[in-house]
Amino acid sequence: MARKLDDIFNECYERMRSGESLMSCLARYPEHRAELEPMLLAAFDIGRRASYIQPRPEFKHWAQVRLEGAQYYARQQRQTVTPSQSSWWRQGWAVAATAVIILLVTTSSTVAASSNAMPDQTLYPIKLATEEVRLALAVTDTQKAQIHTQLAETRAAELEAMANQGKTEHAAITAARLAKQLELANAAIANLESTTGTTPTTTATPEPTIPEPSPPTPPEEVPAVQPPTTEEQPTATTTEEQPTTTTTEQPTATTTEEQPTTTTTEQPTATTTEEQPTTTTTEQPTATTTEEQPTTTTTEQPSTTEEPQTTPAATKHDKRAAERERLKKLLEESKSKSQVALENAKENASQETKADWQRAIDKIKDKNKEKQDTRDWNYWYKDKGRDENKSQSDNTTGSGGTPTNVSPSQNQPSTPK
Amino acid sequence: MLSEEYLVQQAVNGDQAAFTQLYNQNFDRIHRYIYVKVRSQAEAEDLTQDVFIKALESIGSYKWRDLPFAAWLFKIAHNRVIDHIRKQSKEKRASLDEAYARSMEDPIQMTERNFEVYQLKEALERLPGAQREVATLRFIGQLSITEVARTLGKSEGTVKALQFNATASLRKALQGRFDG
Numbered sequence: 012m013a014r015k016l017d018d019i020f021n022e023c024y025e026r027m028r029s030g031e032s033l034m035s036c037l038a039r040y041p042e043h044r045a046e047l048e049p050m051l052l053a054a055f056d057i058g059r060r061a062s063y064i065q066p067r068p069e070f071k072h073w074a075q076v077r078l079e080g081a082q083y084y085a086r087q088q089r090q091t092v093t094p095s096q097s098s099w100w101r102q103g104w105a106v107a108a109t110a111v112i113i114l115l116v117t118t119s120s121t122v123a124a125s126s127n128a129m130p131d132q133t134l135y136p137i138k139l140a141t142e143e144v145r146l147a148l149a150v151t152d153t154q155k156a157q158i159h160t161q162l163a164e165t166r167a168a169e170l171e172a173m174a175n176q177g178k179t180e181h182a183a184i185t186a187a188r189l190a191k192q193l194e195l196a197n198a199a200i201a202n203l204e205s206t207t208g209t210t211p212t213t214t215a216t217p218e219p220t221i222p223e224p225s226p227p228t229p230p231e232e233v234p235a236v237q238p239p240t241t242e243e244q245p246t247a248t249t250t251e252e253q254p255t256t257t258t259t260e261q262p263t264a265t266t267t268e269e270q271p272t273t274t275t276t277e278q279p280t281a282t283t284t285e286e287q288p289t290t291t292t293t294e295q296p297t298a299t300t301t302e303e304q305p306t307t308t309t310t311e312q313p314s315t316t317e318e319p320q321t322t323p324a325a326t327k328h329d330k331r332a333a334e335r336e337r338l339k340k341l342l343e344e345s346k347s348k349s350q351v352a353l354e355n356a357k358e359n360a361s362q363e364t365k366a367d368w369q370r371a372i373d374k375i376k377d378k379n380k381e382k383q384d385t386r387d388w389n390y391w392y393k394d395k396g397r398d399e400n401k402s403q404s405d406n407t408t409g410s411g412g413t414p415t416n417v418s419p420s421q422n423q424p425s426t427p428k
Numbered sequence: 429m430l431s432e433e434y435l436v437q438q439a440v441n442g443d444q445a446a447f448t449q450l451y452n453q454n455f456d457r458i459h460r461y462i463y464v465k466v467r468s469q470a471e472a473e474d475l476t477q478d479v480f481i482k483a484l485e486s487i488g489s490y491k492w493r494d495l496p497f498a499a500w501l502f503k504i505a506h507n508r509v510i511d512h513i514r515k516q517s518k519e520k521r522a523s524l525d526e527a528y529a530r531s532m533e534d535p536i537q538m539t540e541r542n543f544e545v546y547q548l549k550e551a552l553e554r555l556p557g558a559q560r561e562v563a564t565l566r567f568i569g570q571l572s573i574t575e576v577a578r579t580l581g582k583s584e585g586t587v588k589a590l591q592f593n594a595t596a597s598l599r600k601a602l603q604g605r606f607d608g
């Protein structure tokens with residue numbers, strides 16, 4: 012049976028792609044010459060036209076940068092997801108070795124000179140290496156977040172310089188570096204947030220103090236509510252008292268400091284209840300507890316000794332929160348500065364490179380968006396995990412911020428379950 | 429020169445340099461393939477990047493015996509283009525302004541080339557789906573018959589027949605335009 016024409020056509024096409032001439036191919040199948048020749052010419056005409064479709068060099072460059080960014084990100088992800096102890100040590104040794112080499116090979120003047128190097132200068136790699144060492148020497152989470160933020164500021168300044176000079180290629184690379192650095196800095200700040208706790212109210216800090224007063228108190232009542240209330244509940248071991256207090260003062264008793272006042276006011280008279288909303292929350296507990304000590308049981312005394320412990324923790328927490336906010340603000344400033352510089356560069360750029368500048372702008376925007384999304388998810392997971400843990404072990408502390416809504420008599424049965 | 433299979437194996441094992449090499453080998457043709465299927469240069473560029481990012485994400489699960497690497501890439505590109513086209517609410521043809529051939533040569537030659545690319549795109553768009561897919565993978569993507577067959581899940585005989593018919597239709601379309 013004769014070979015099908017499509018098969019012969021394919022064979023000839025392949026032969027010609029491998030370098031055989033049209034005439035030579037046609038000579039193999041003289042009986043099909045008339046049909047084959049126009050078809051083969053058409054196939055090569057299609058190939059010729061298609062060969063005119065070439066990616067723009069700028070696009071190729073950007074695509075390469077984006078791929079490198081994705082590869083870098085994937086590498087980072089692998090490192091952060093499985094930070095095995097051995098790799099940590101290996102990393103530590105590598106950093107130490109790098110530090111020694113840098114110290115030995117380069118003089119201090121070279122390092123100093125490199126600190127102002129721009130991406131288009133020869134000393135720039137030394138600057139980057141120095142930054143790595145600096146980062147590796149950071150011990151605490153706060154230090155790491157600070158250095159990452161500083162590095163982001165540096166990258167933004169470099170990008171601004173490159174944009175002002177209209178250096179498209181260097182700006183492209185620096186934009187990619189800035190995007191990565193913003194990502195790292197945000198992650199470091201997020202890490203800071205997770206260690207600090209997301210709620211800056213006093214409910215977060217007193218929690219560690221719960222175990223301290225627990226020994227003198229009955230075991231059932233320790234996990235009932237927050238620290239100040241744990242002292243109160245022993246006083247209100249006769250659970251009949253507290254239900255009466257909660258009905259009167261539910262709107263006011265939102266913070267932990269206020270809770271001592273709520274219990275104390277009940278016992279004297281209704282006149283004291285009017286004072287509590289007007290006075291400050293920090294002063295009242297100390298004043299009222301001293302007055303009430305005779306009336307209440309001795310278990311209230313730990314509450315007066317414990318409160319000074321919570322305030323330094325709160326101030327430390329506030330400091331960290333303030334630092335976190337400061338770093339976030341700096342990052343935002345760096346980002347917006349570099350974006351403005353890129354926008355200006357785009358305006359002044361030639362028509363051909365405008366798209367490249369736009370990509371640089373998008374890159375920083377996109378990275379931040381991605382990072383924001385992943386950070387949100389991280390929080391979601393963390394919160395979810397925290398909620399689950401709480402619901403399992405410490406169910407009542409979750410509602411400790413609003414103990415007035417639920418009477419202690421209702422809380423207590425729920426904790427053992 | 430390292431064989432493609434070796435490079436792919438290295439890339440699967442996490443060697444990023446190997447992946448970059450594969451990327452460089454395939455970038456232009458993937459871009460060309462996408463370009464003739466979408467309506468603008470910007471879309472082609474975005475989708476081309478997406479294909480390689482997707483490939484990077486999935487390379488760990490790639491198996492050589494299932495599909496040759498180029499065919500695997502084109503499959504990603506094909507799926508990506510299909511998704512993209514589905515999202516488009518209405519079809520709009522690429523304008524001549526968006527035509528793509530670029531060179532440092534004189535503007536007349538550049539315009540001629542752009543016109544020829546535009547004609548090719550139009551002719552491809554008019555082909556029936558199966559023929560268009562084969563012609564694009566074969567003549568634009570430069571895949572072998574085997575690779576096209578594996579990519580599309582068709583027999584080699586079917587692909588050869590579709591290729592022949594597509595070539596005949598394209599010849600007619602391009603010649604007719606040229607004559608007109």
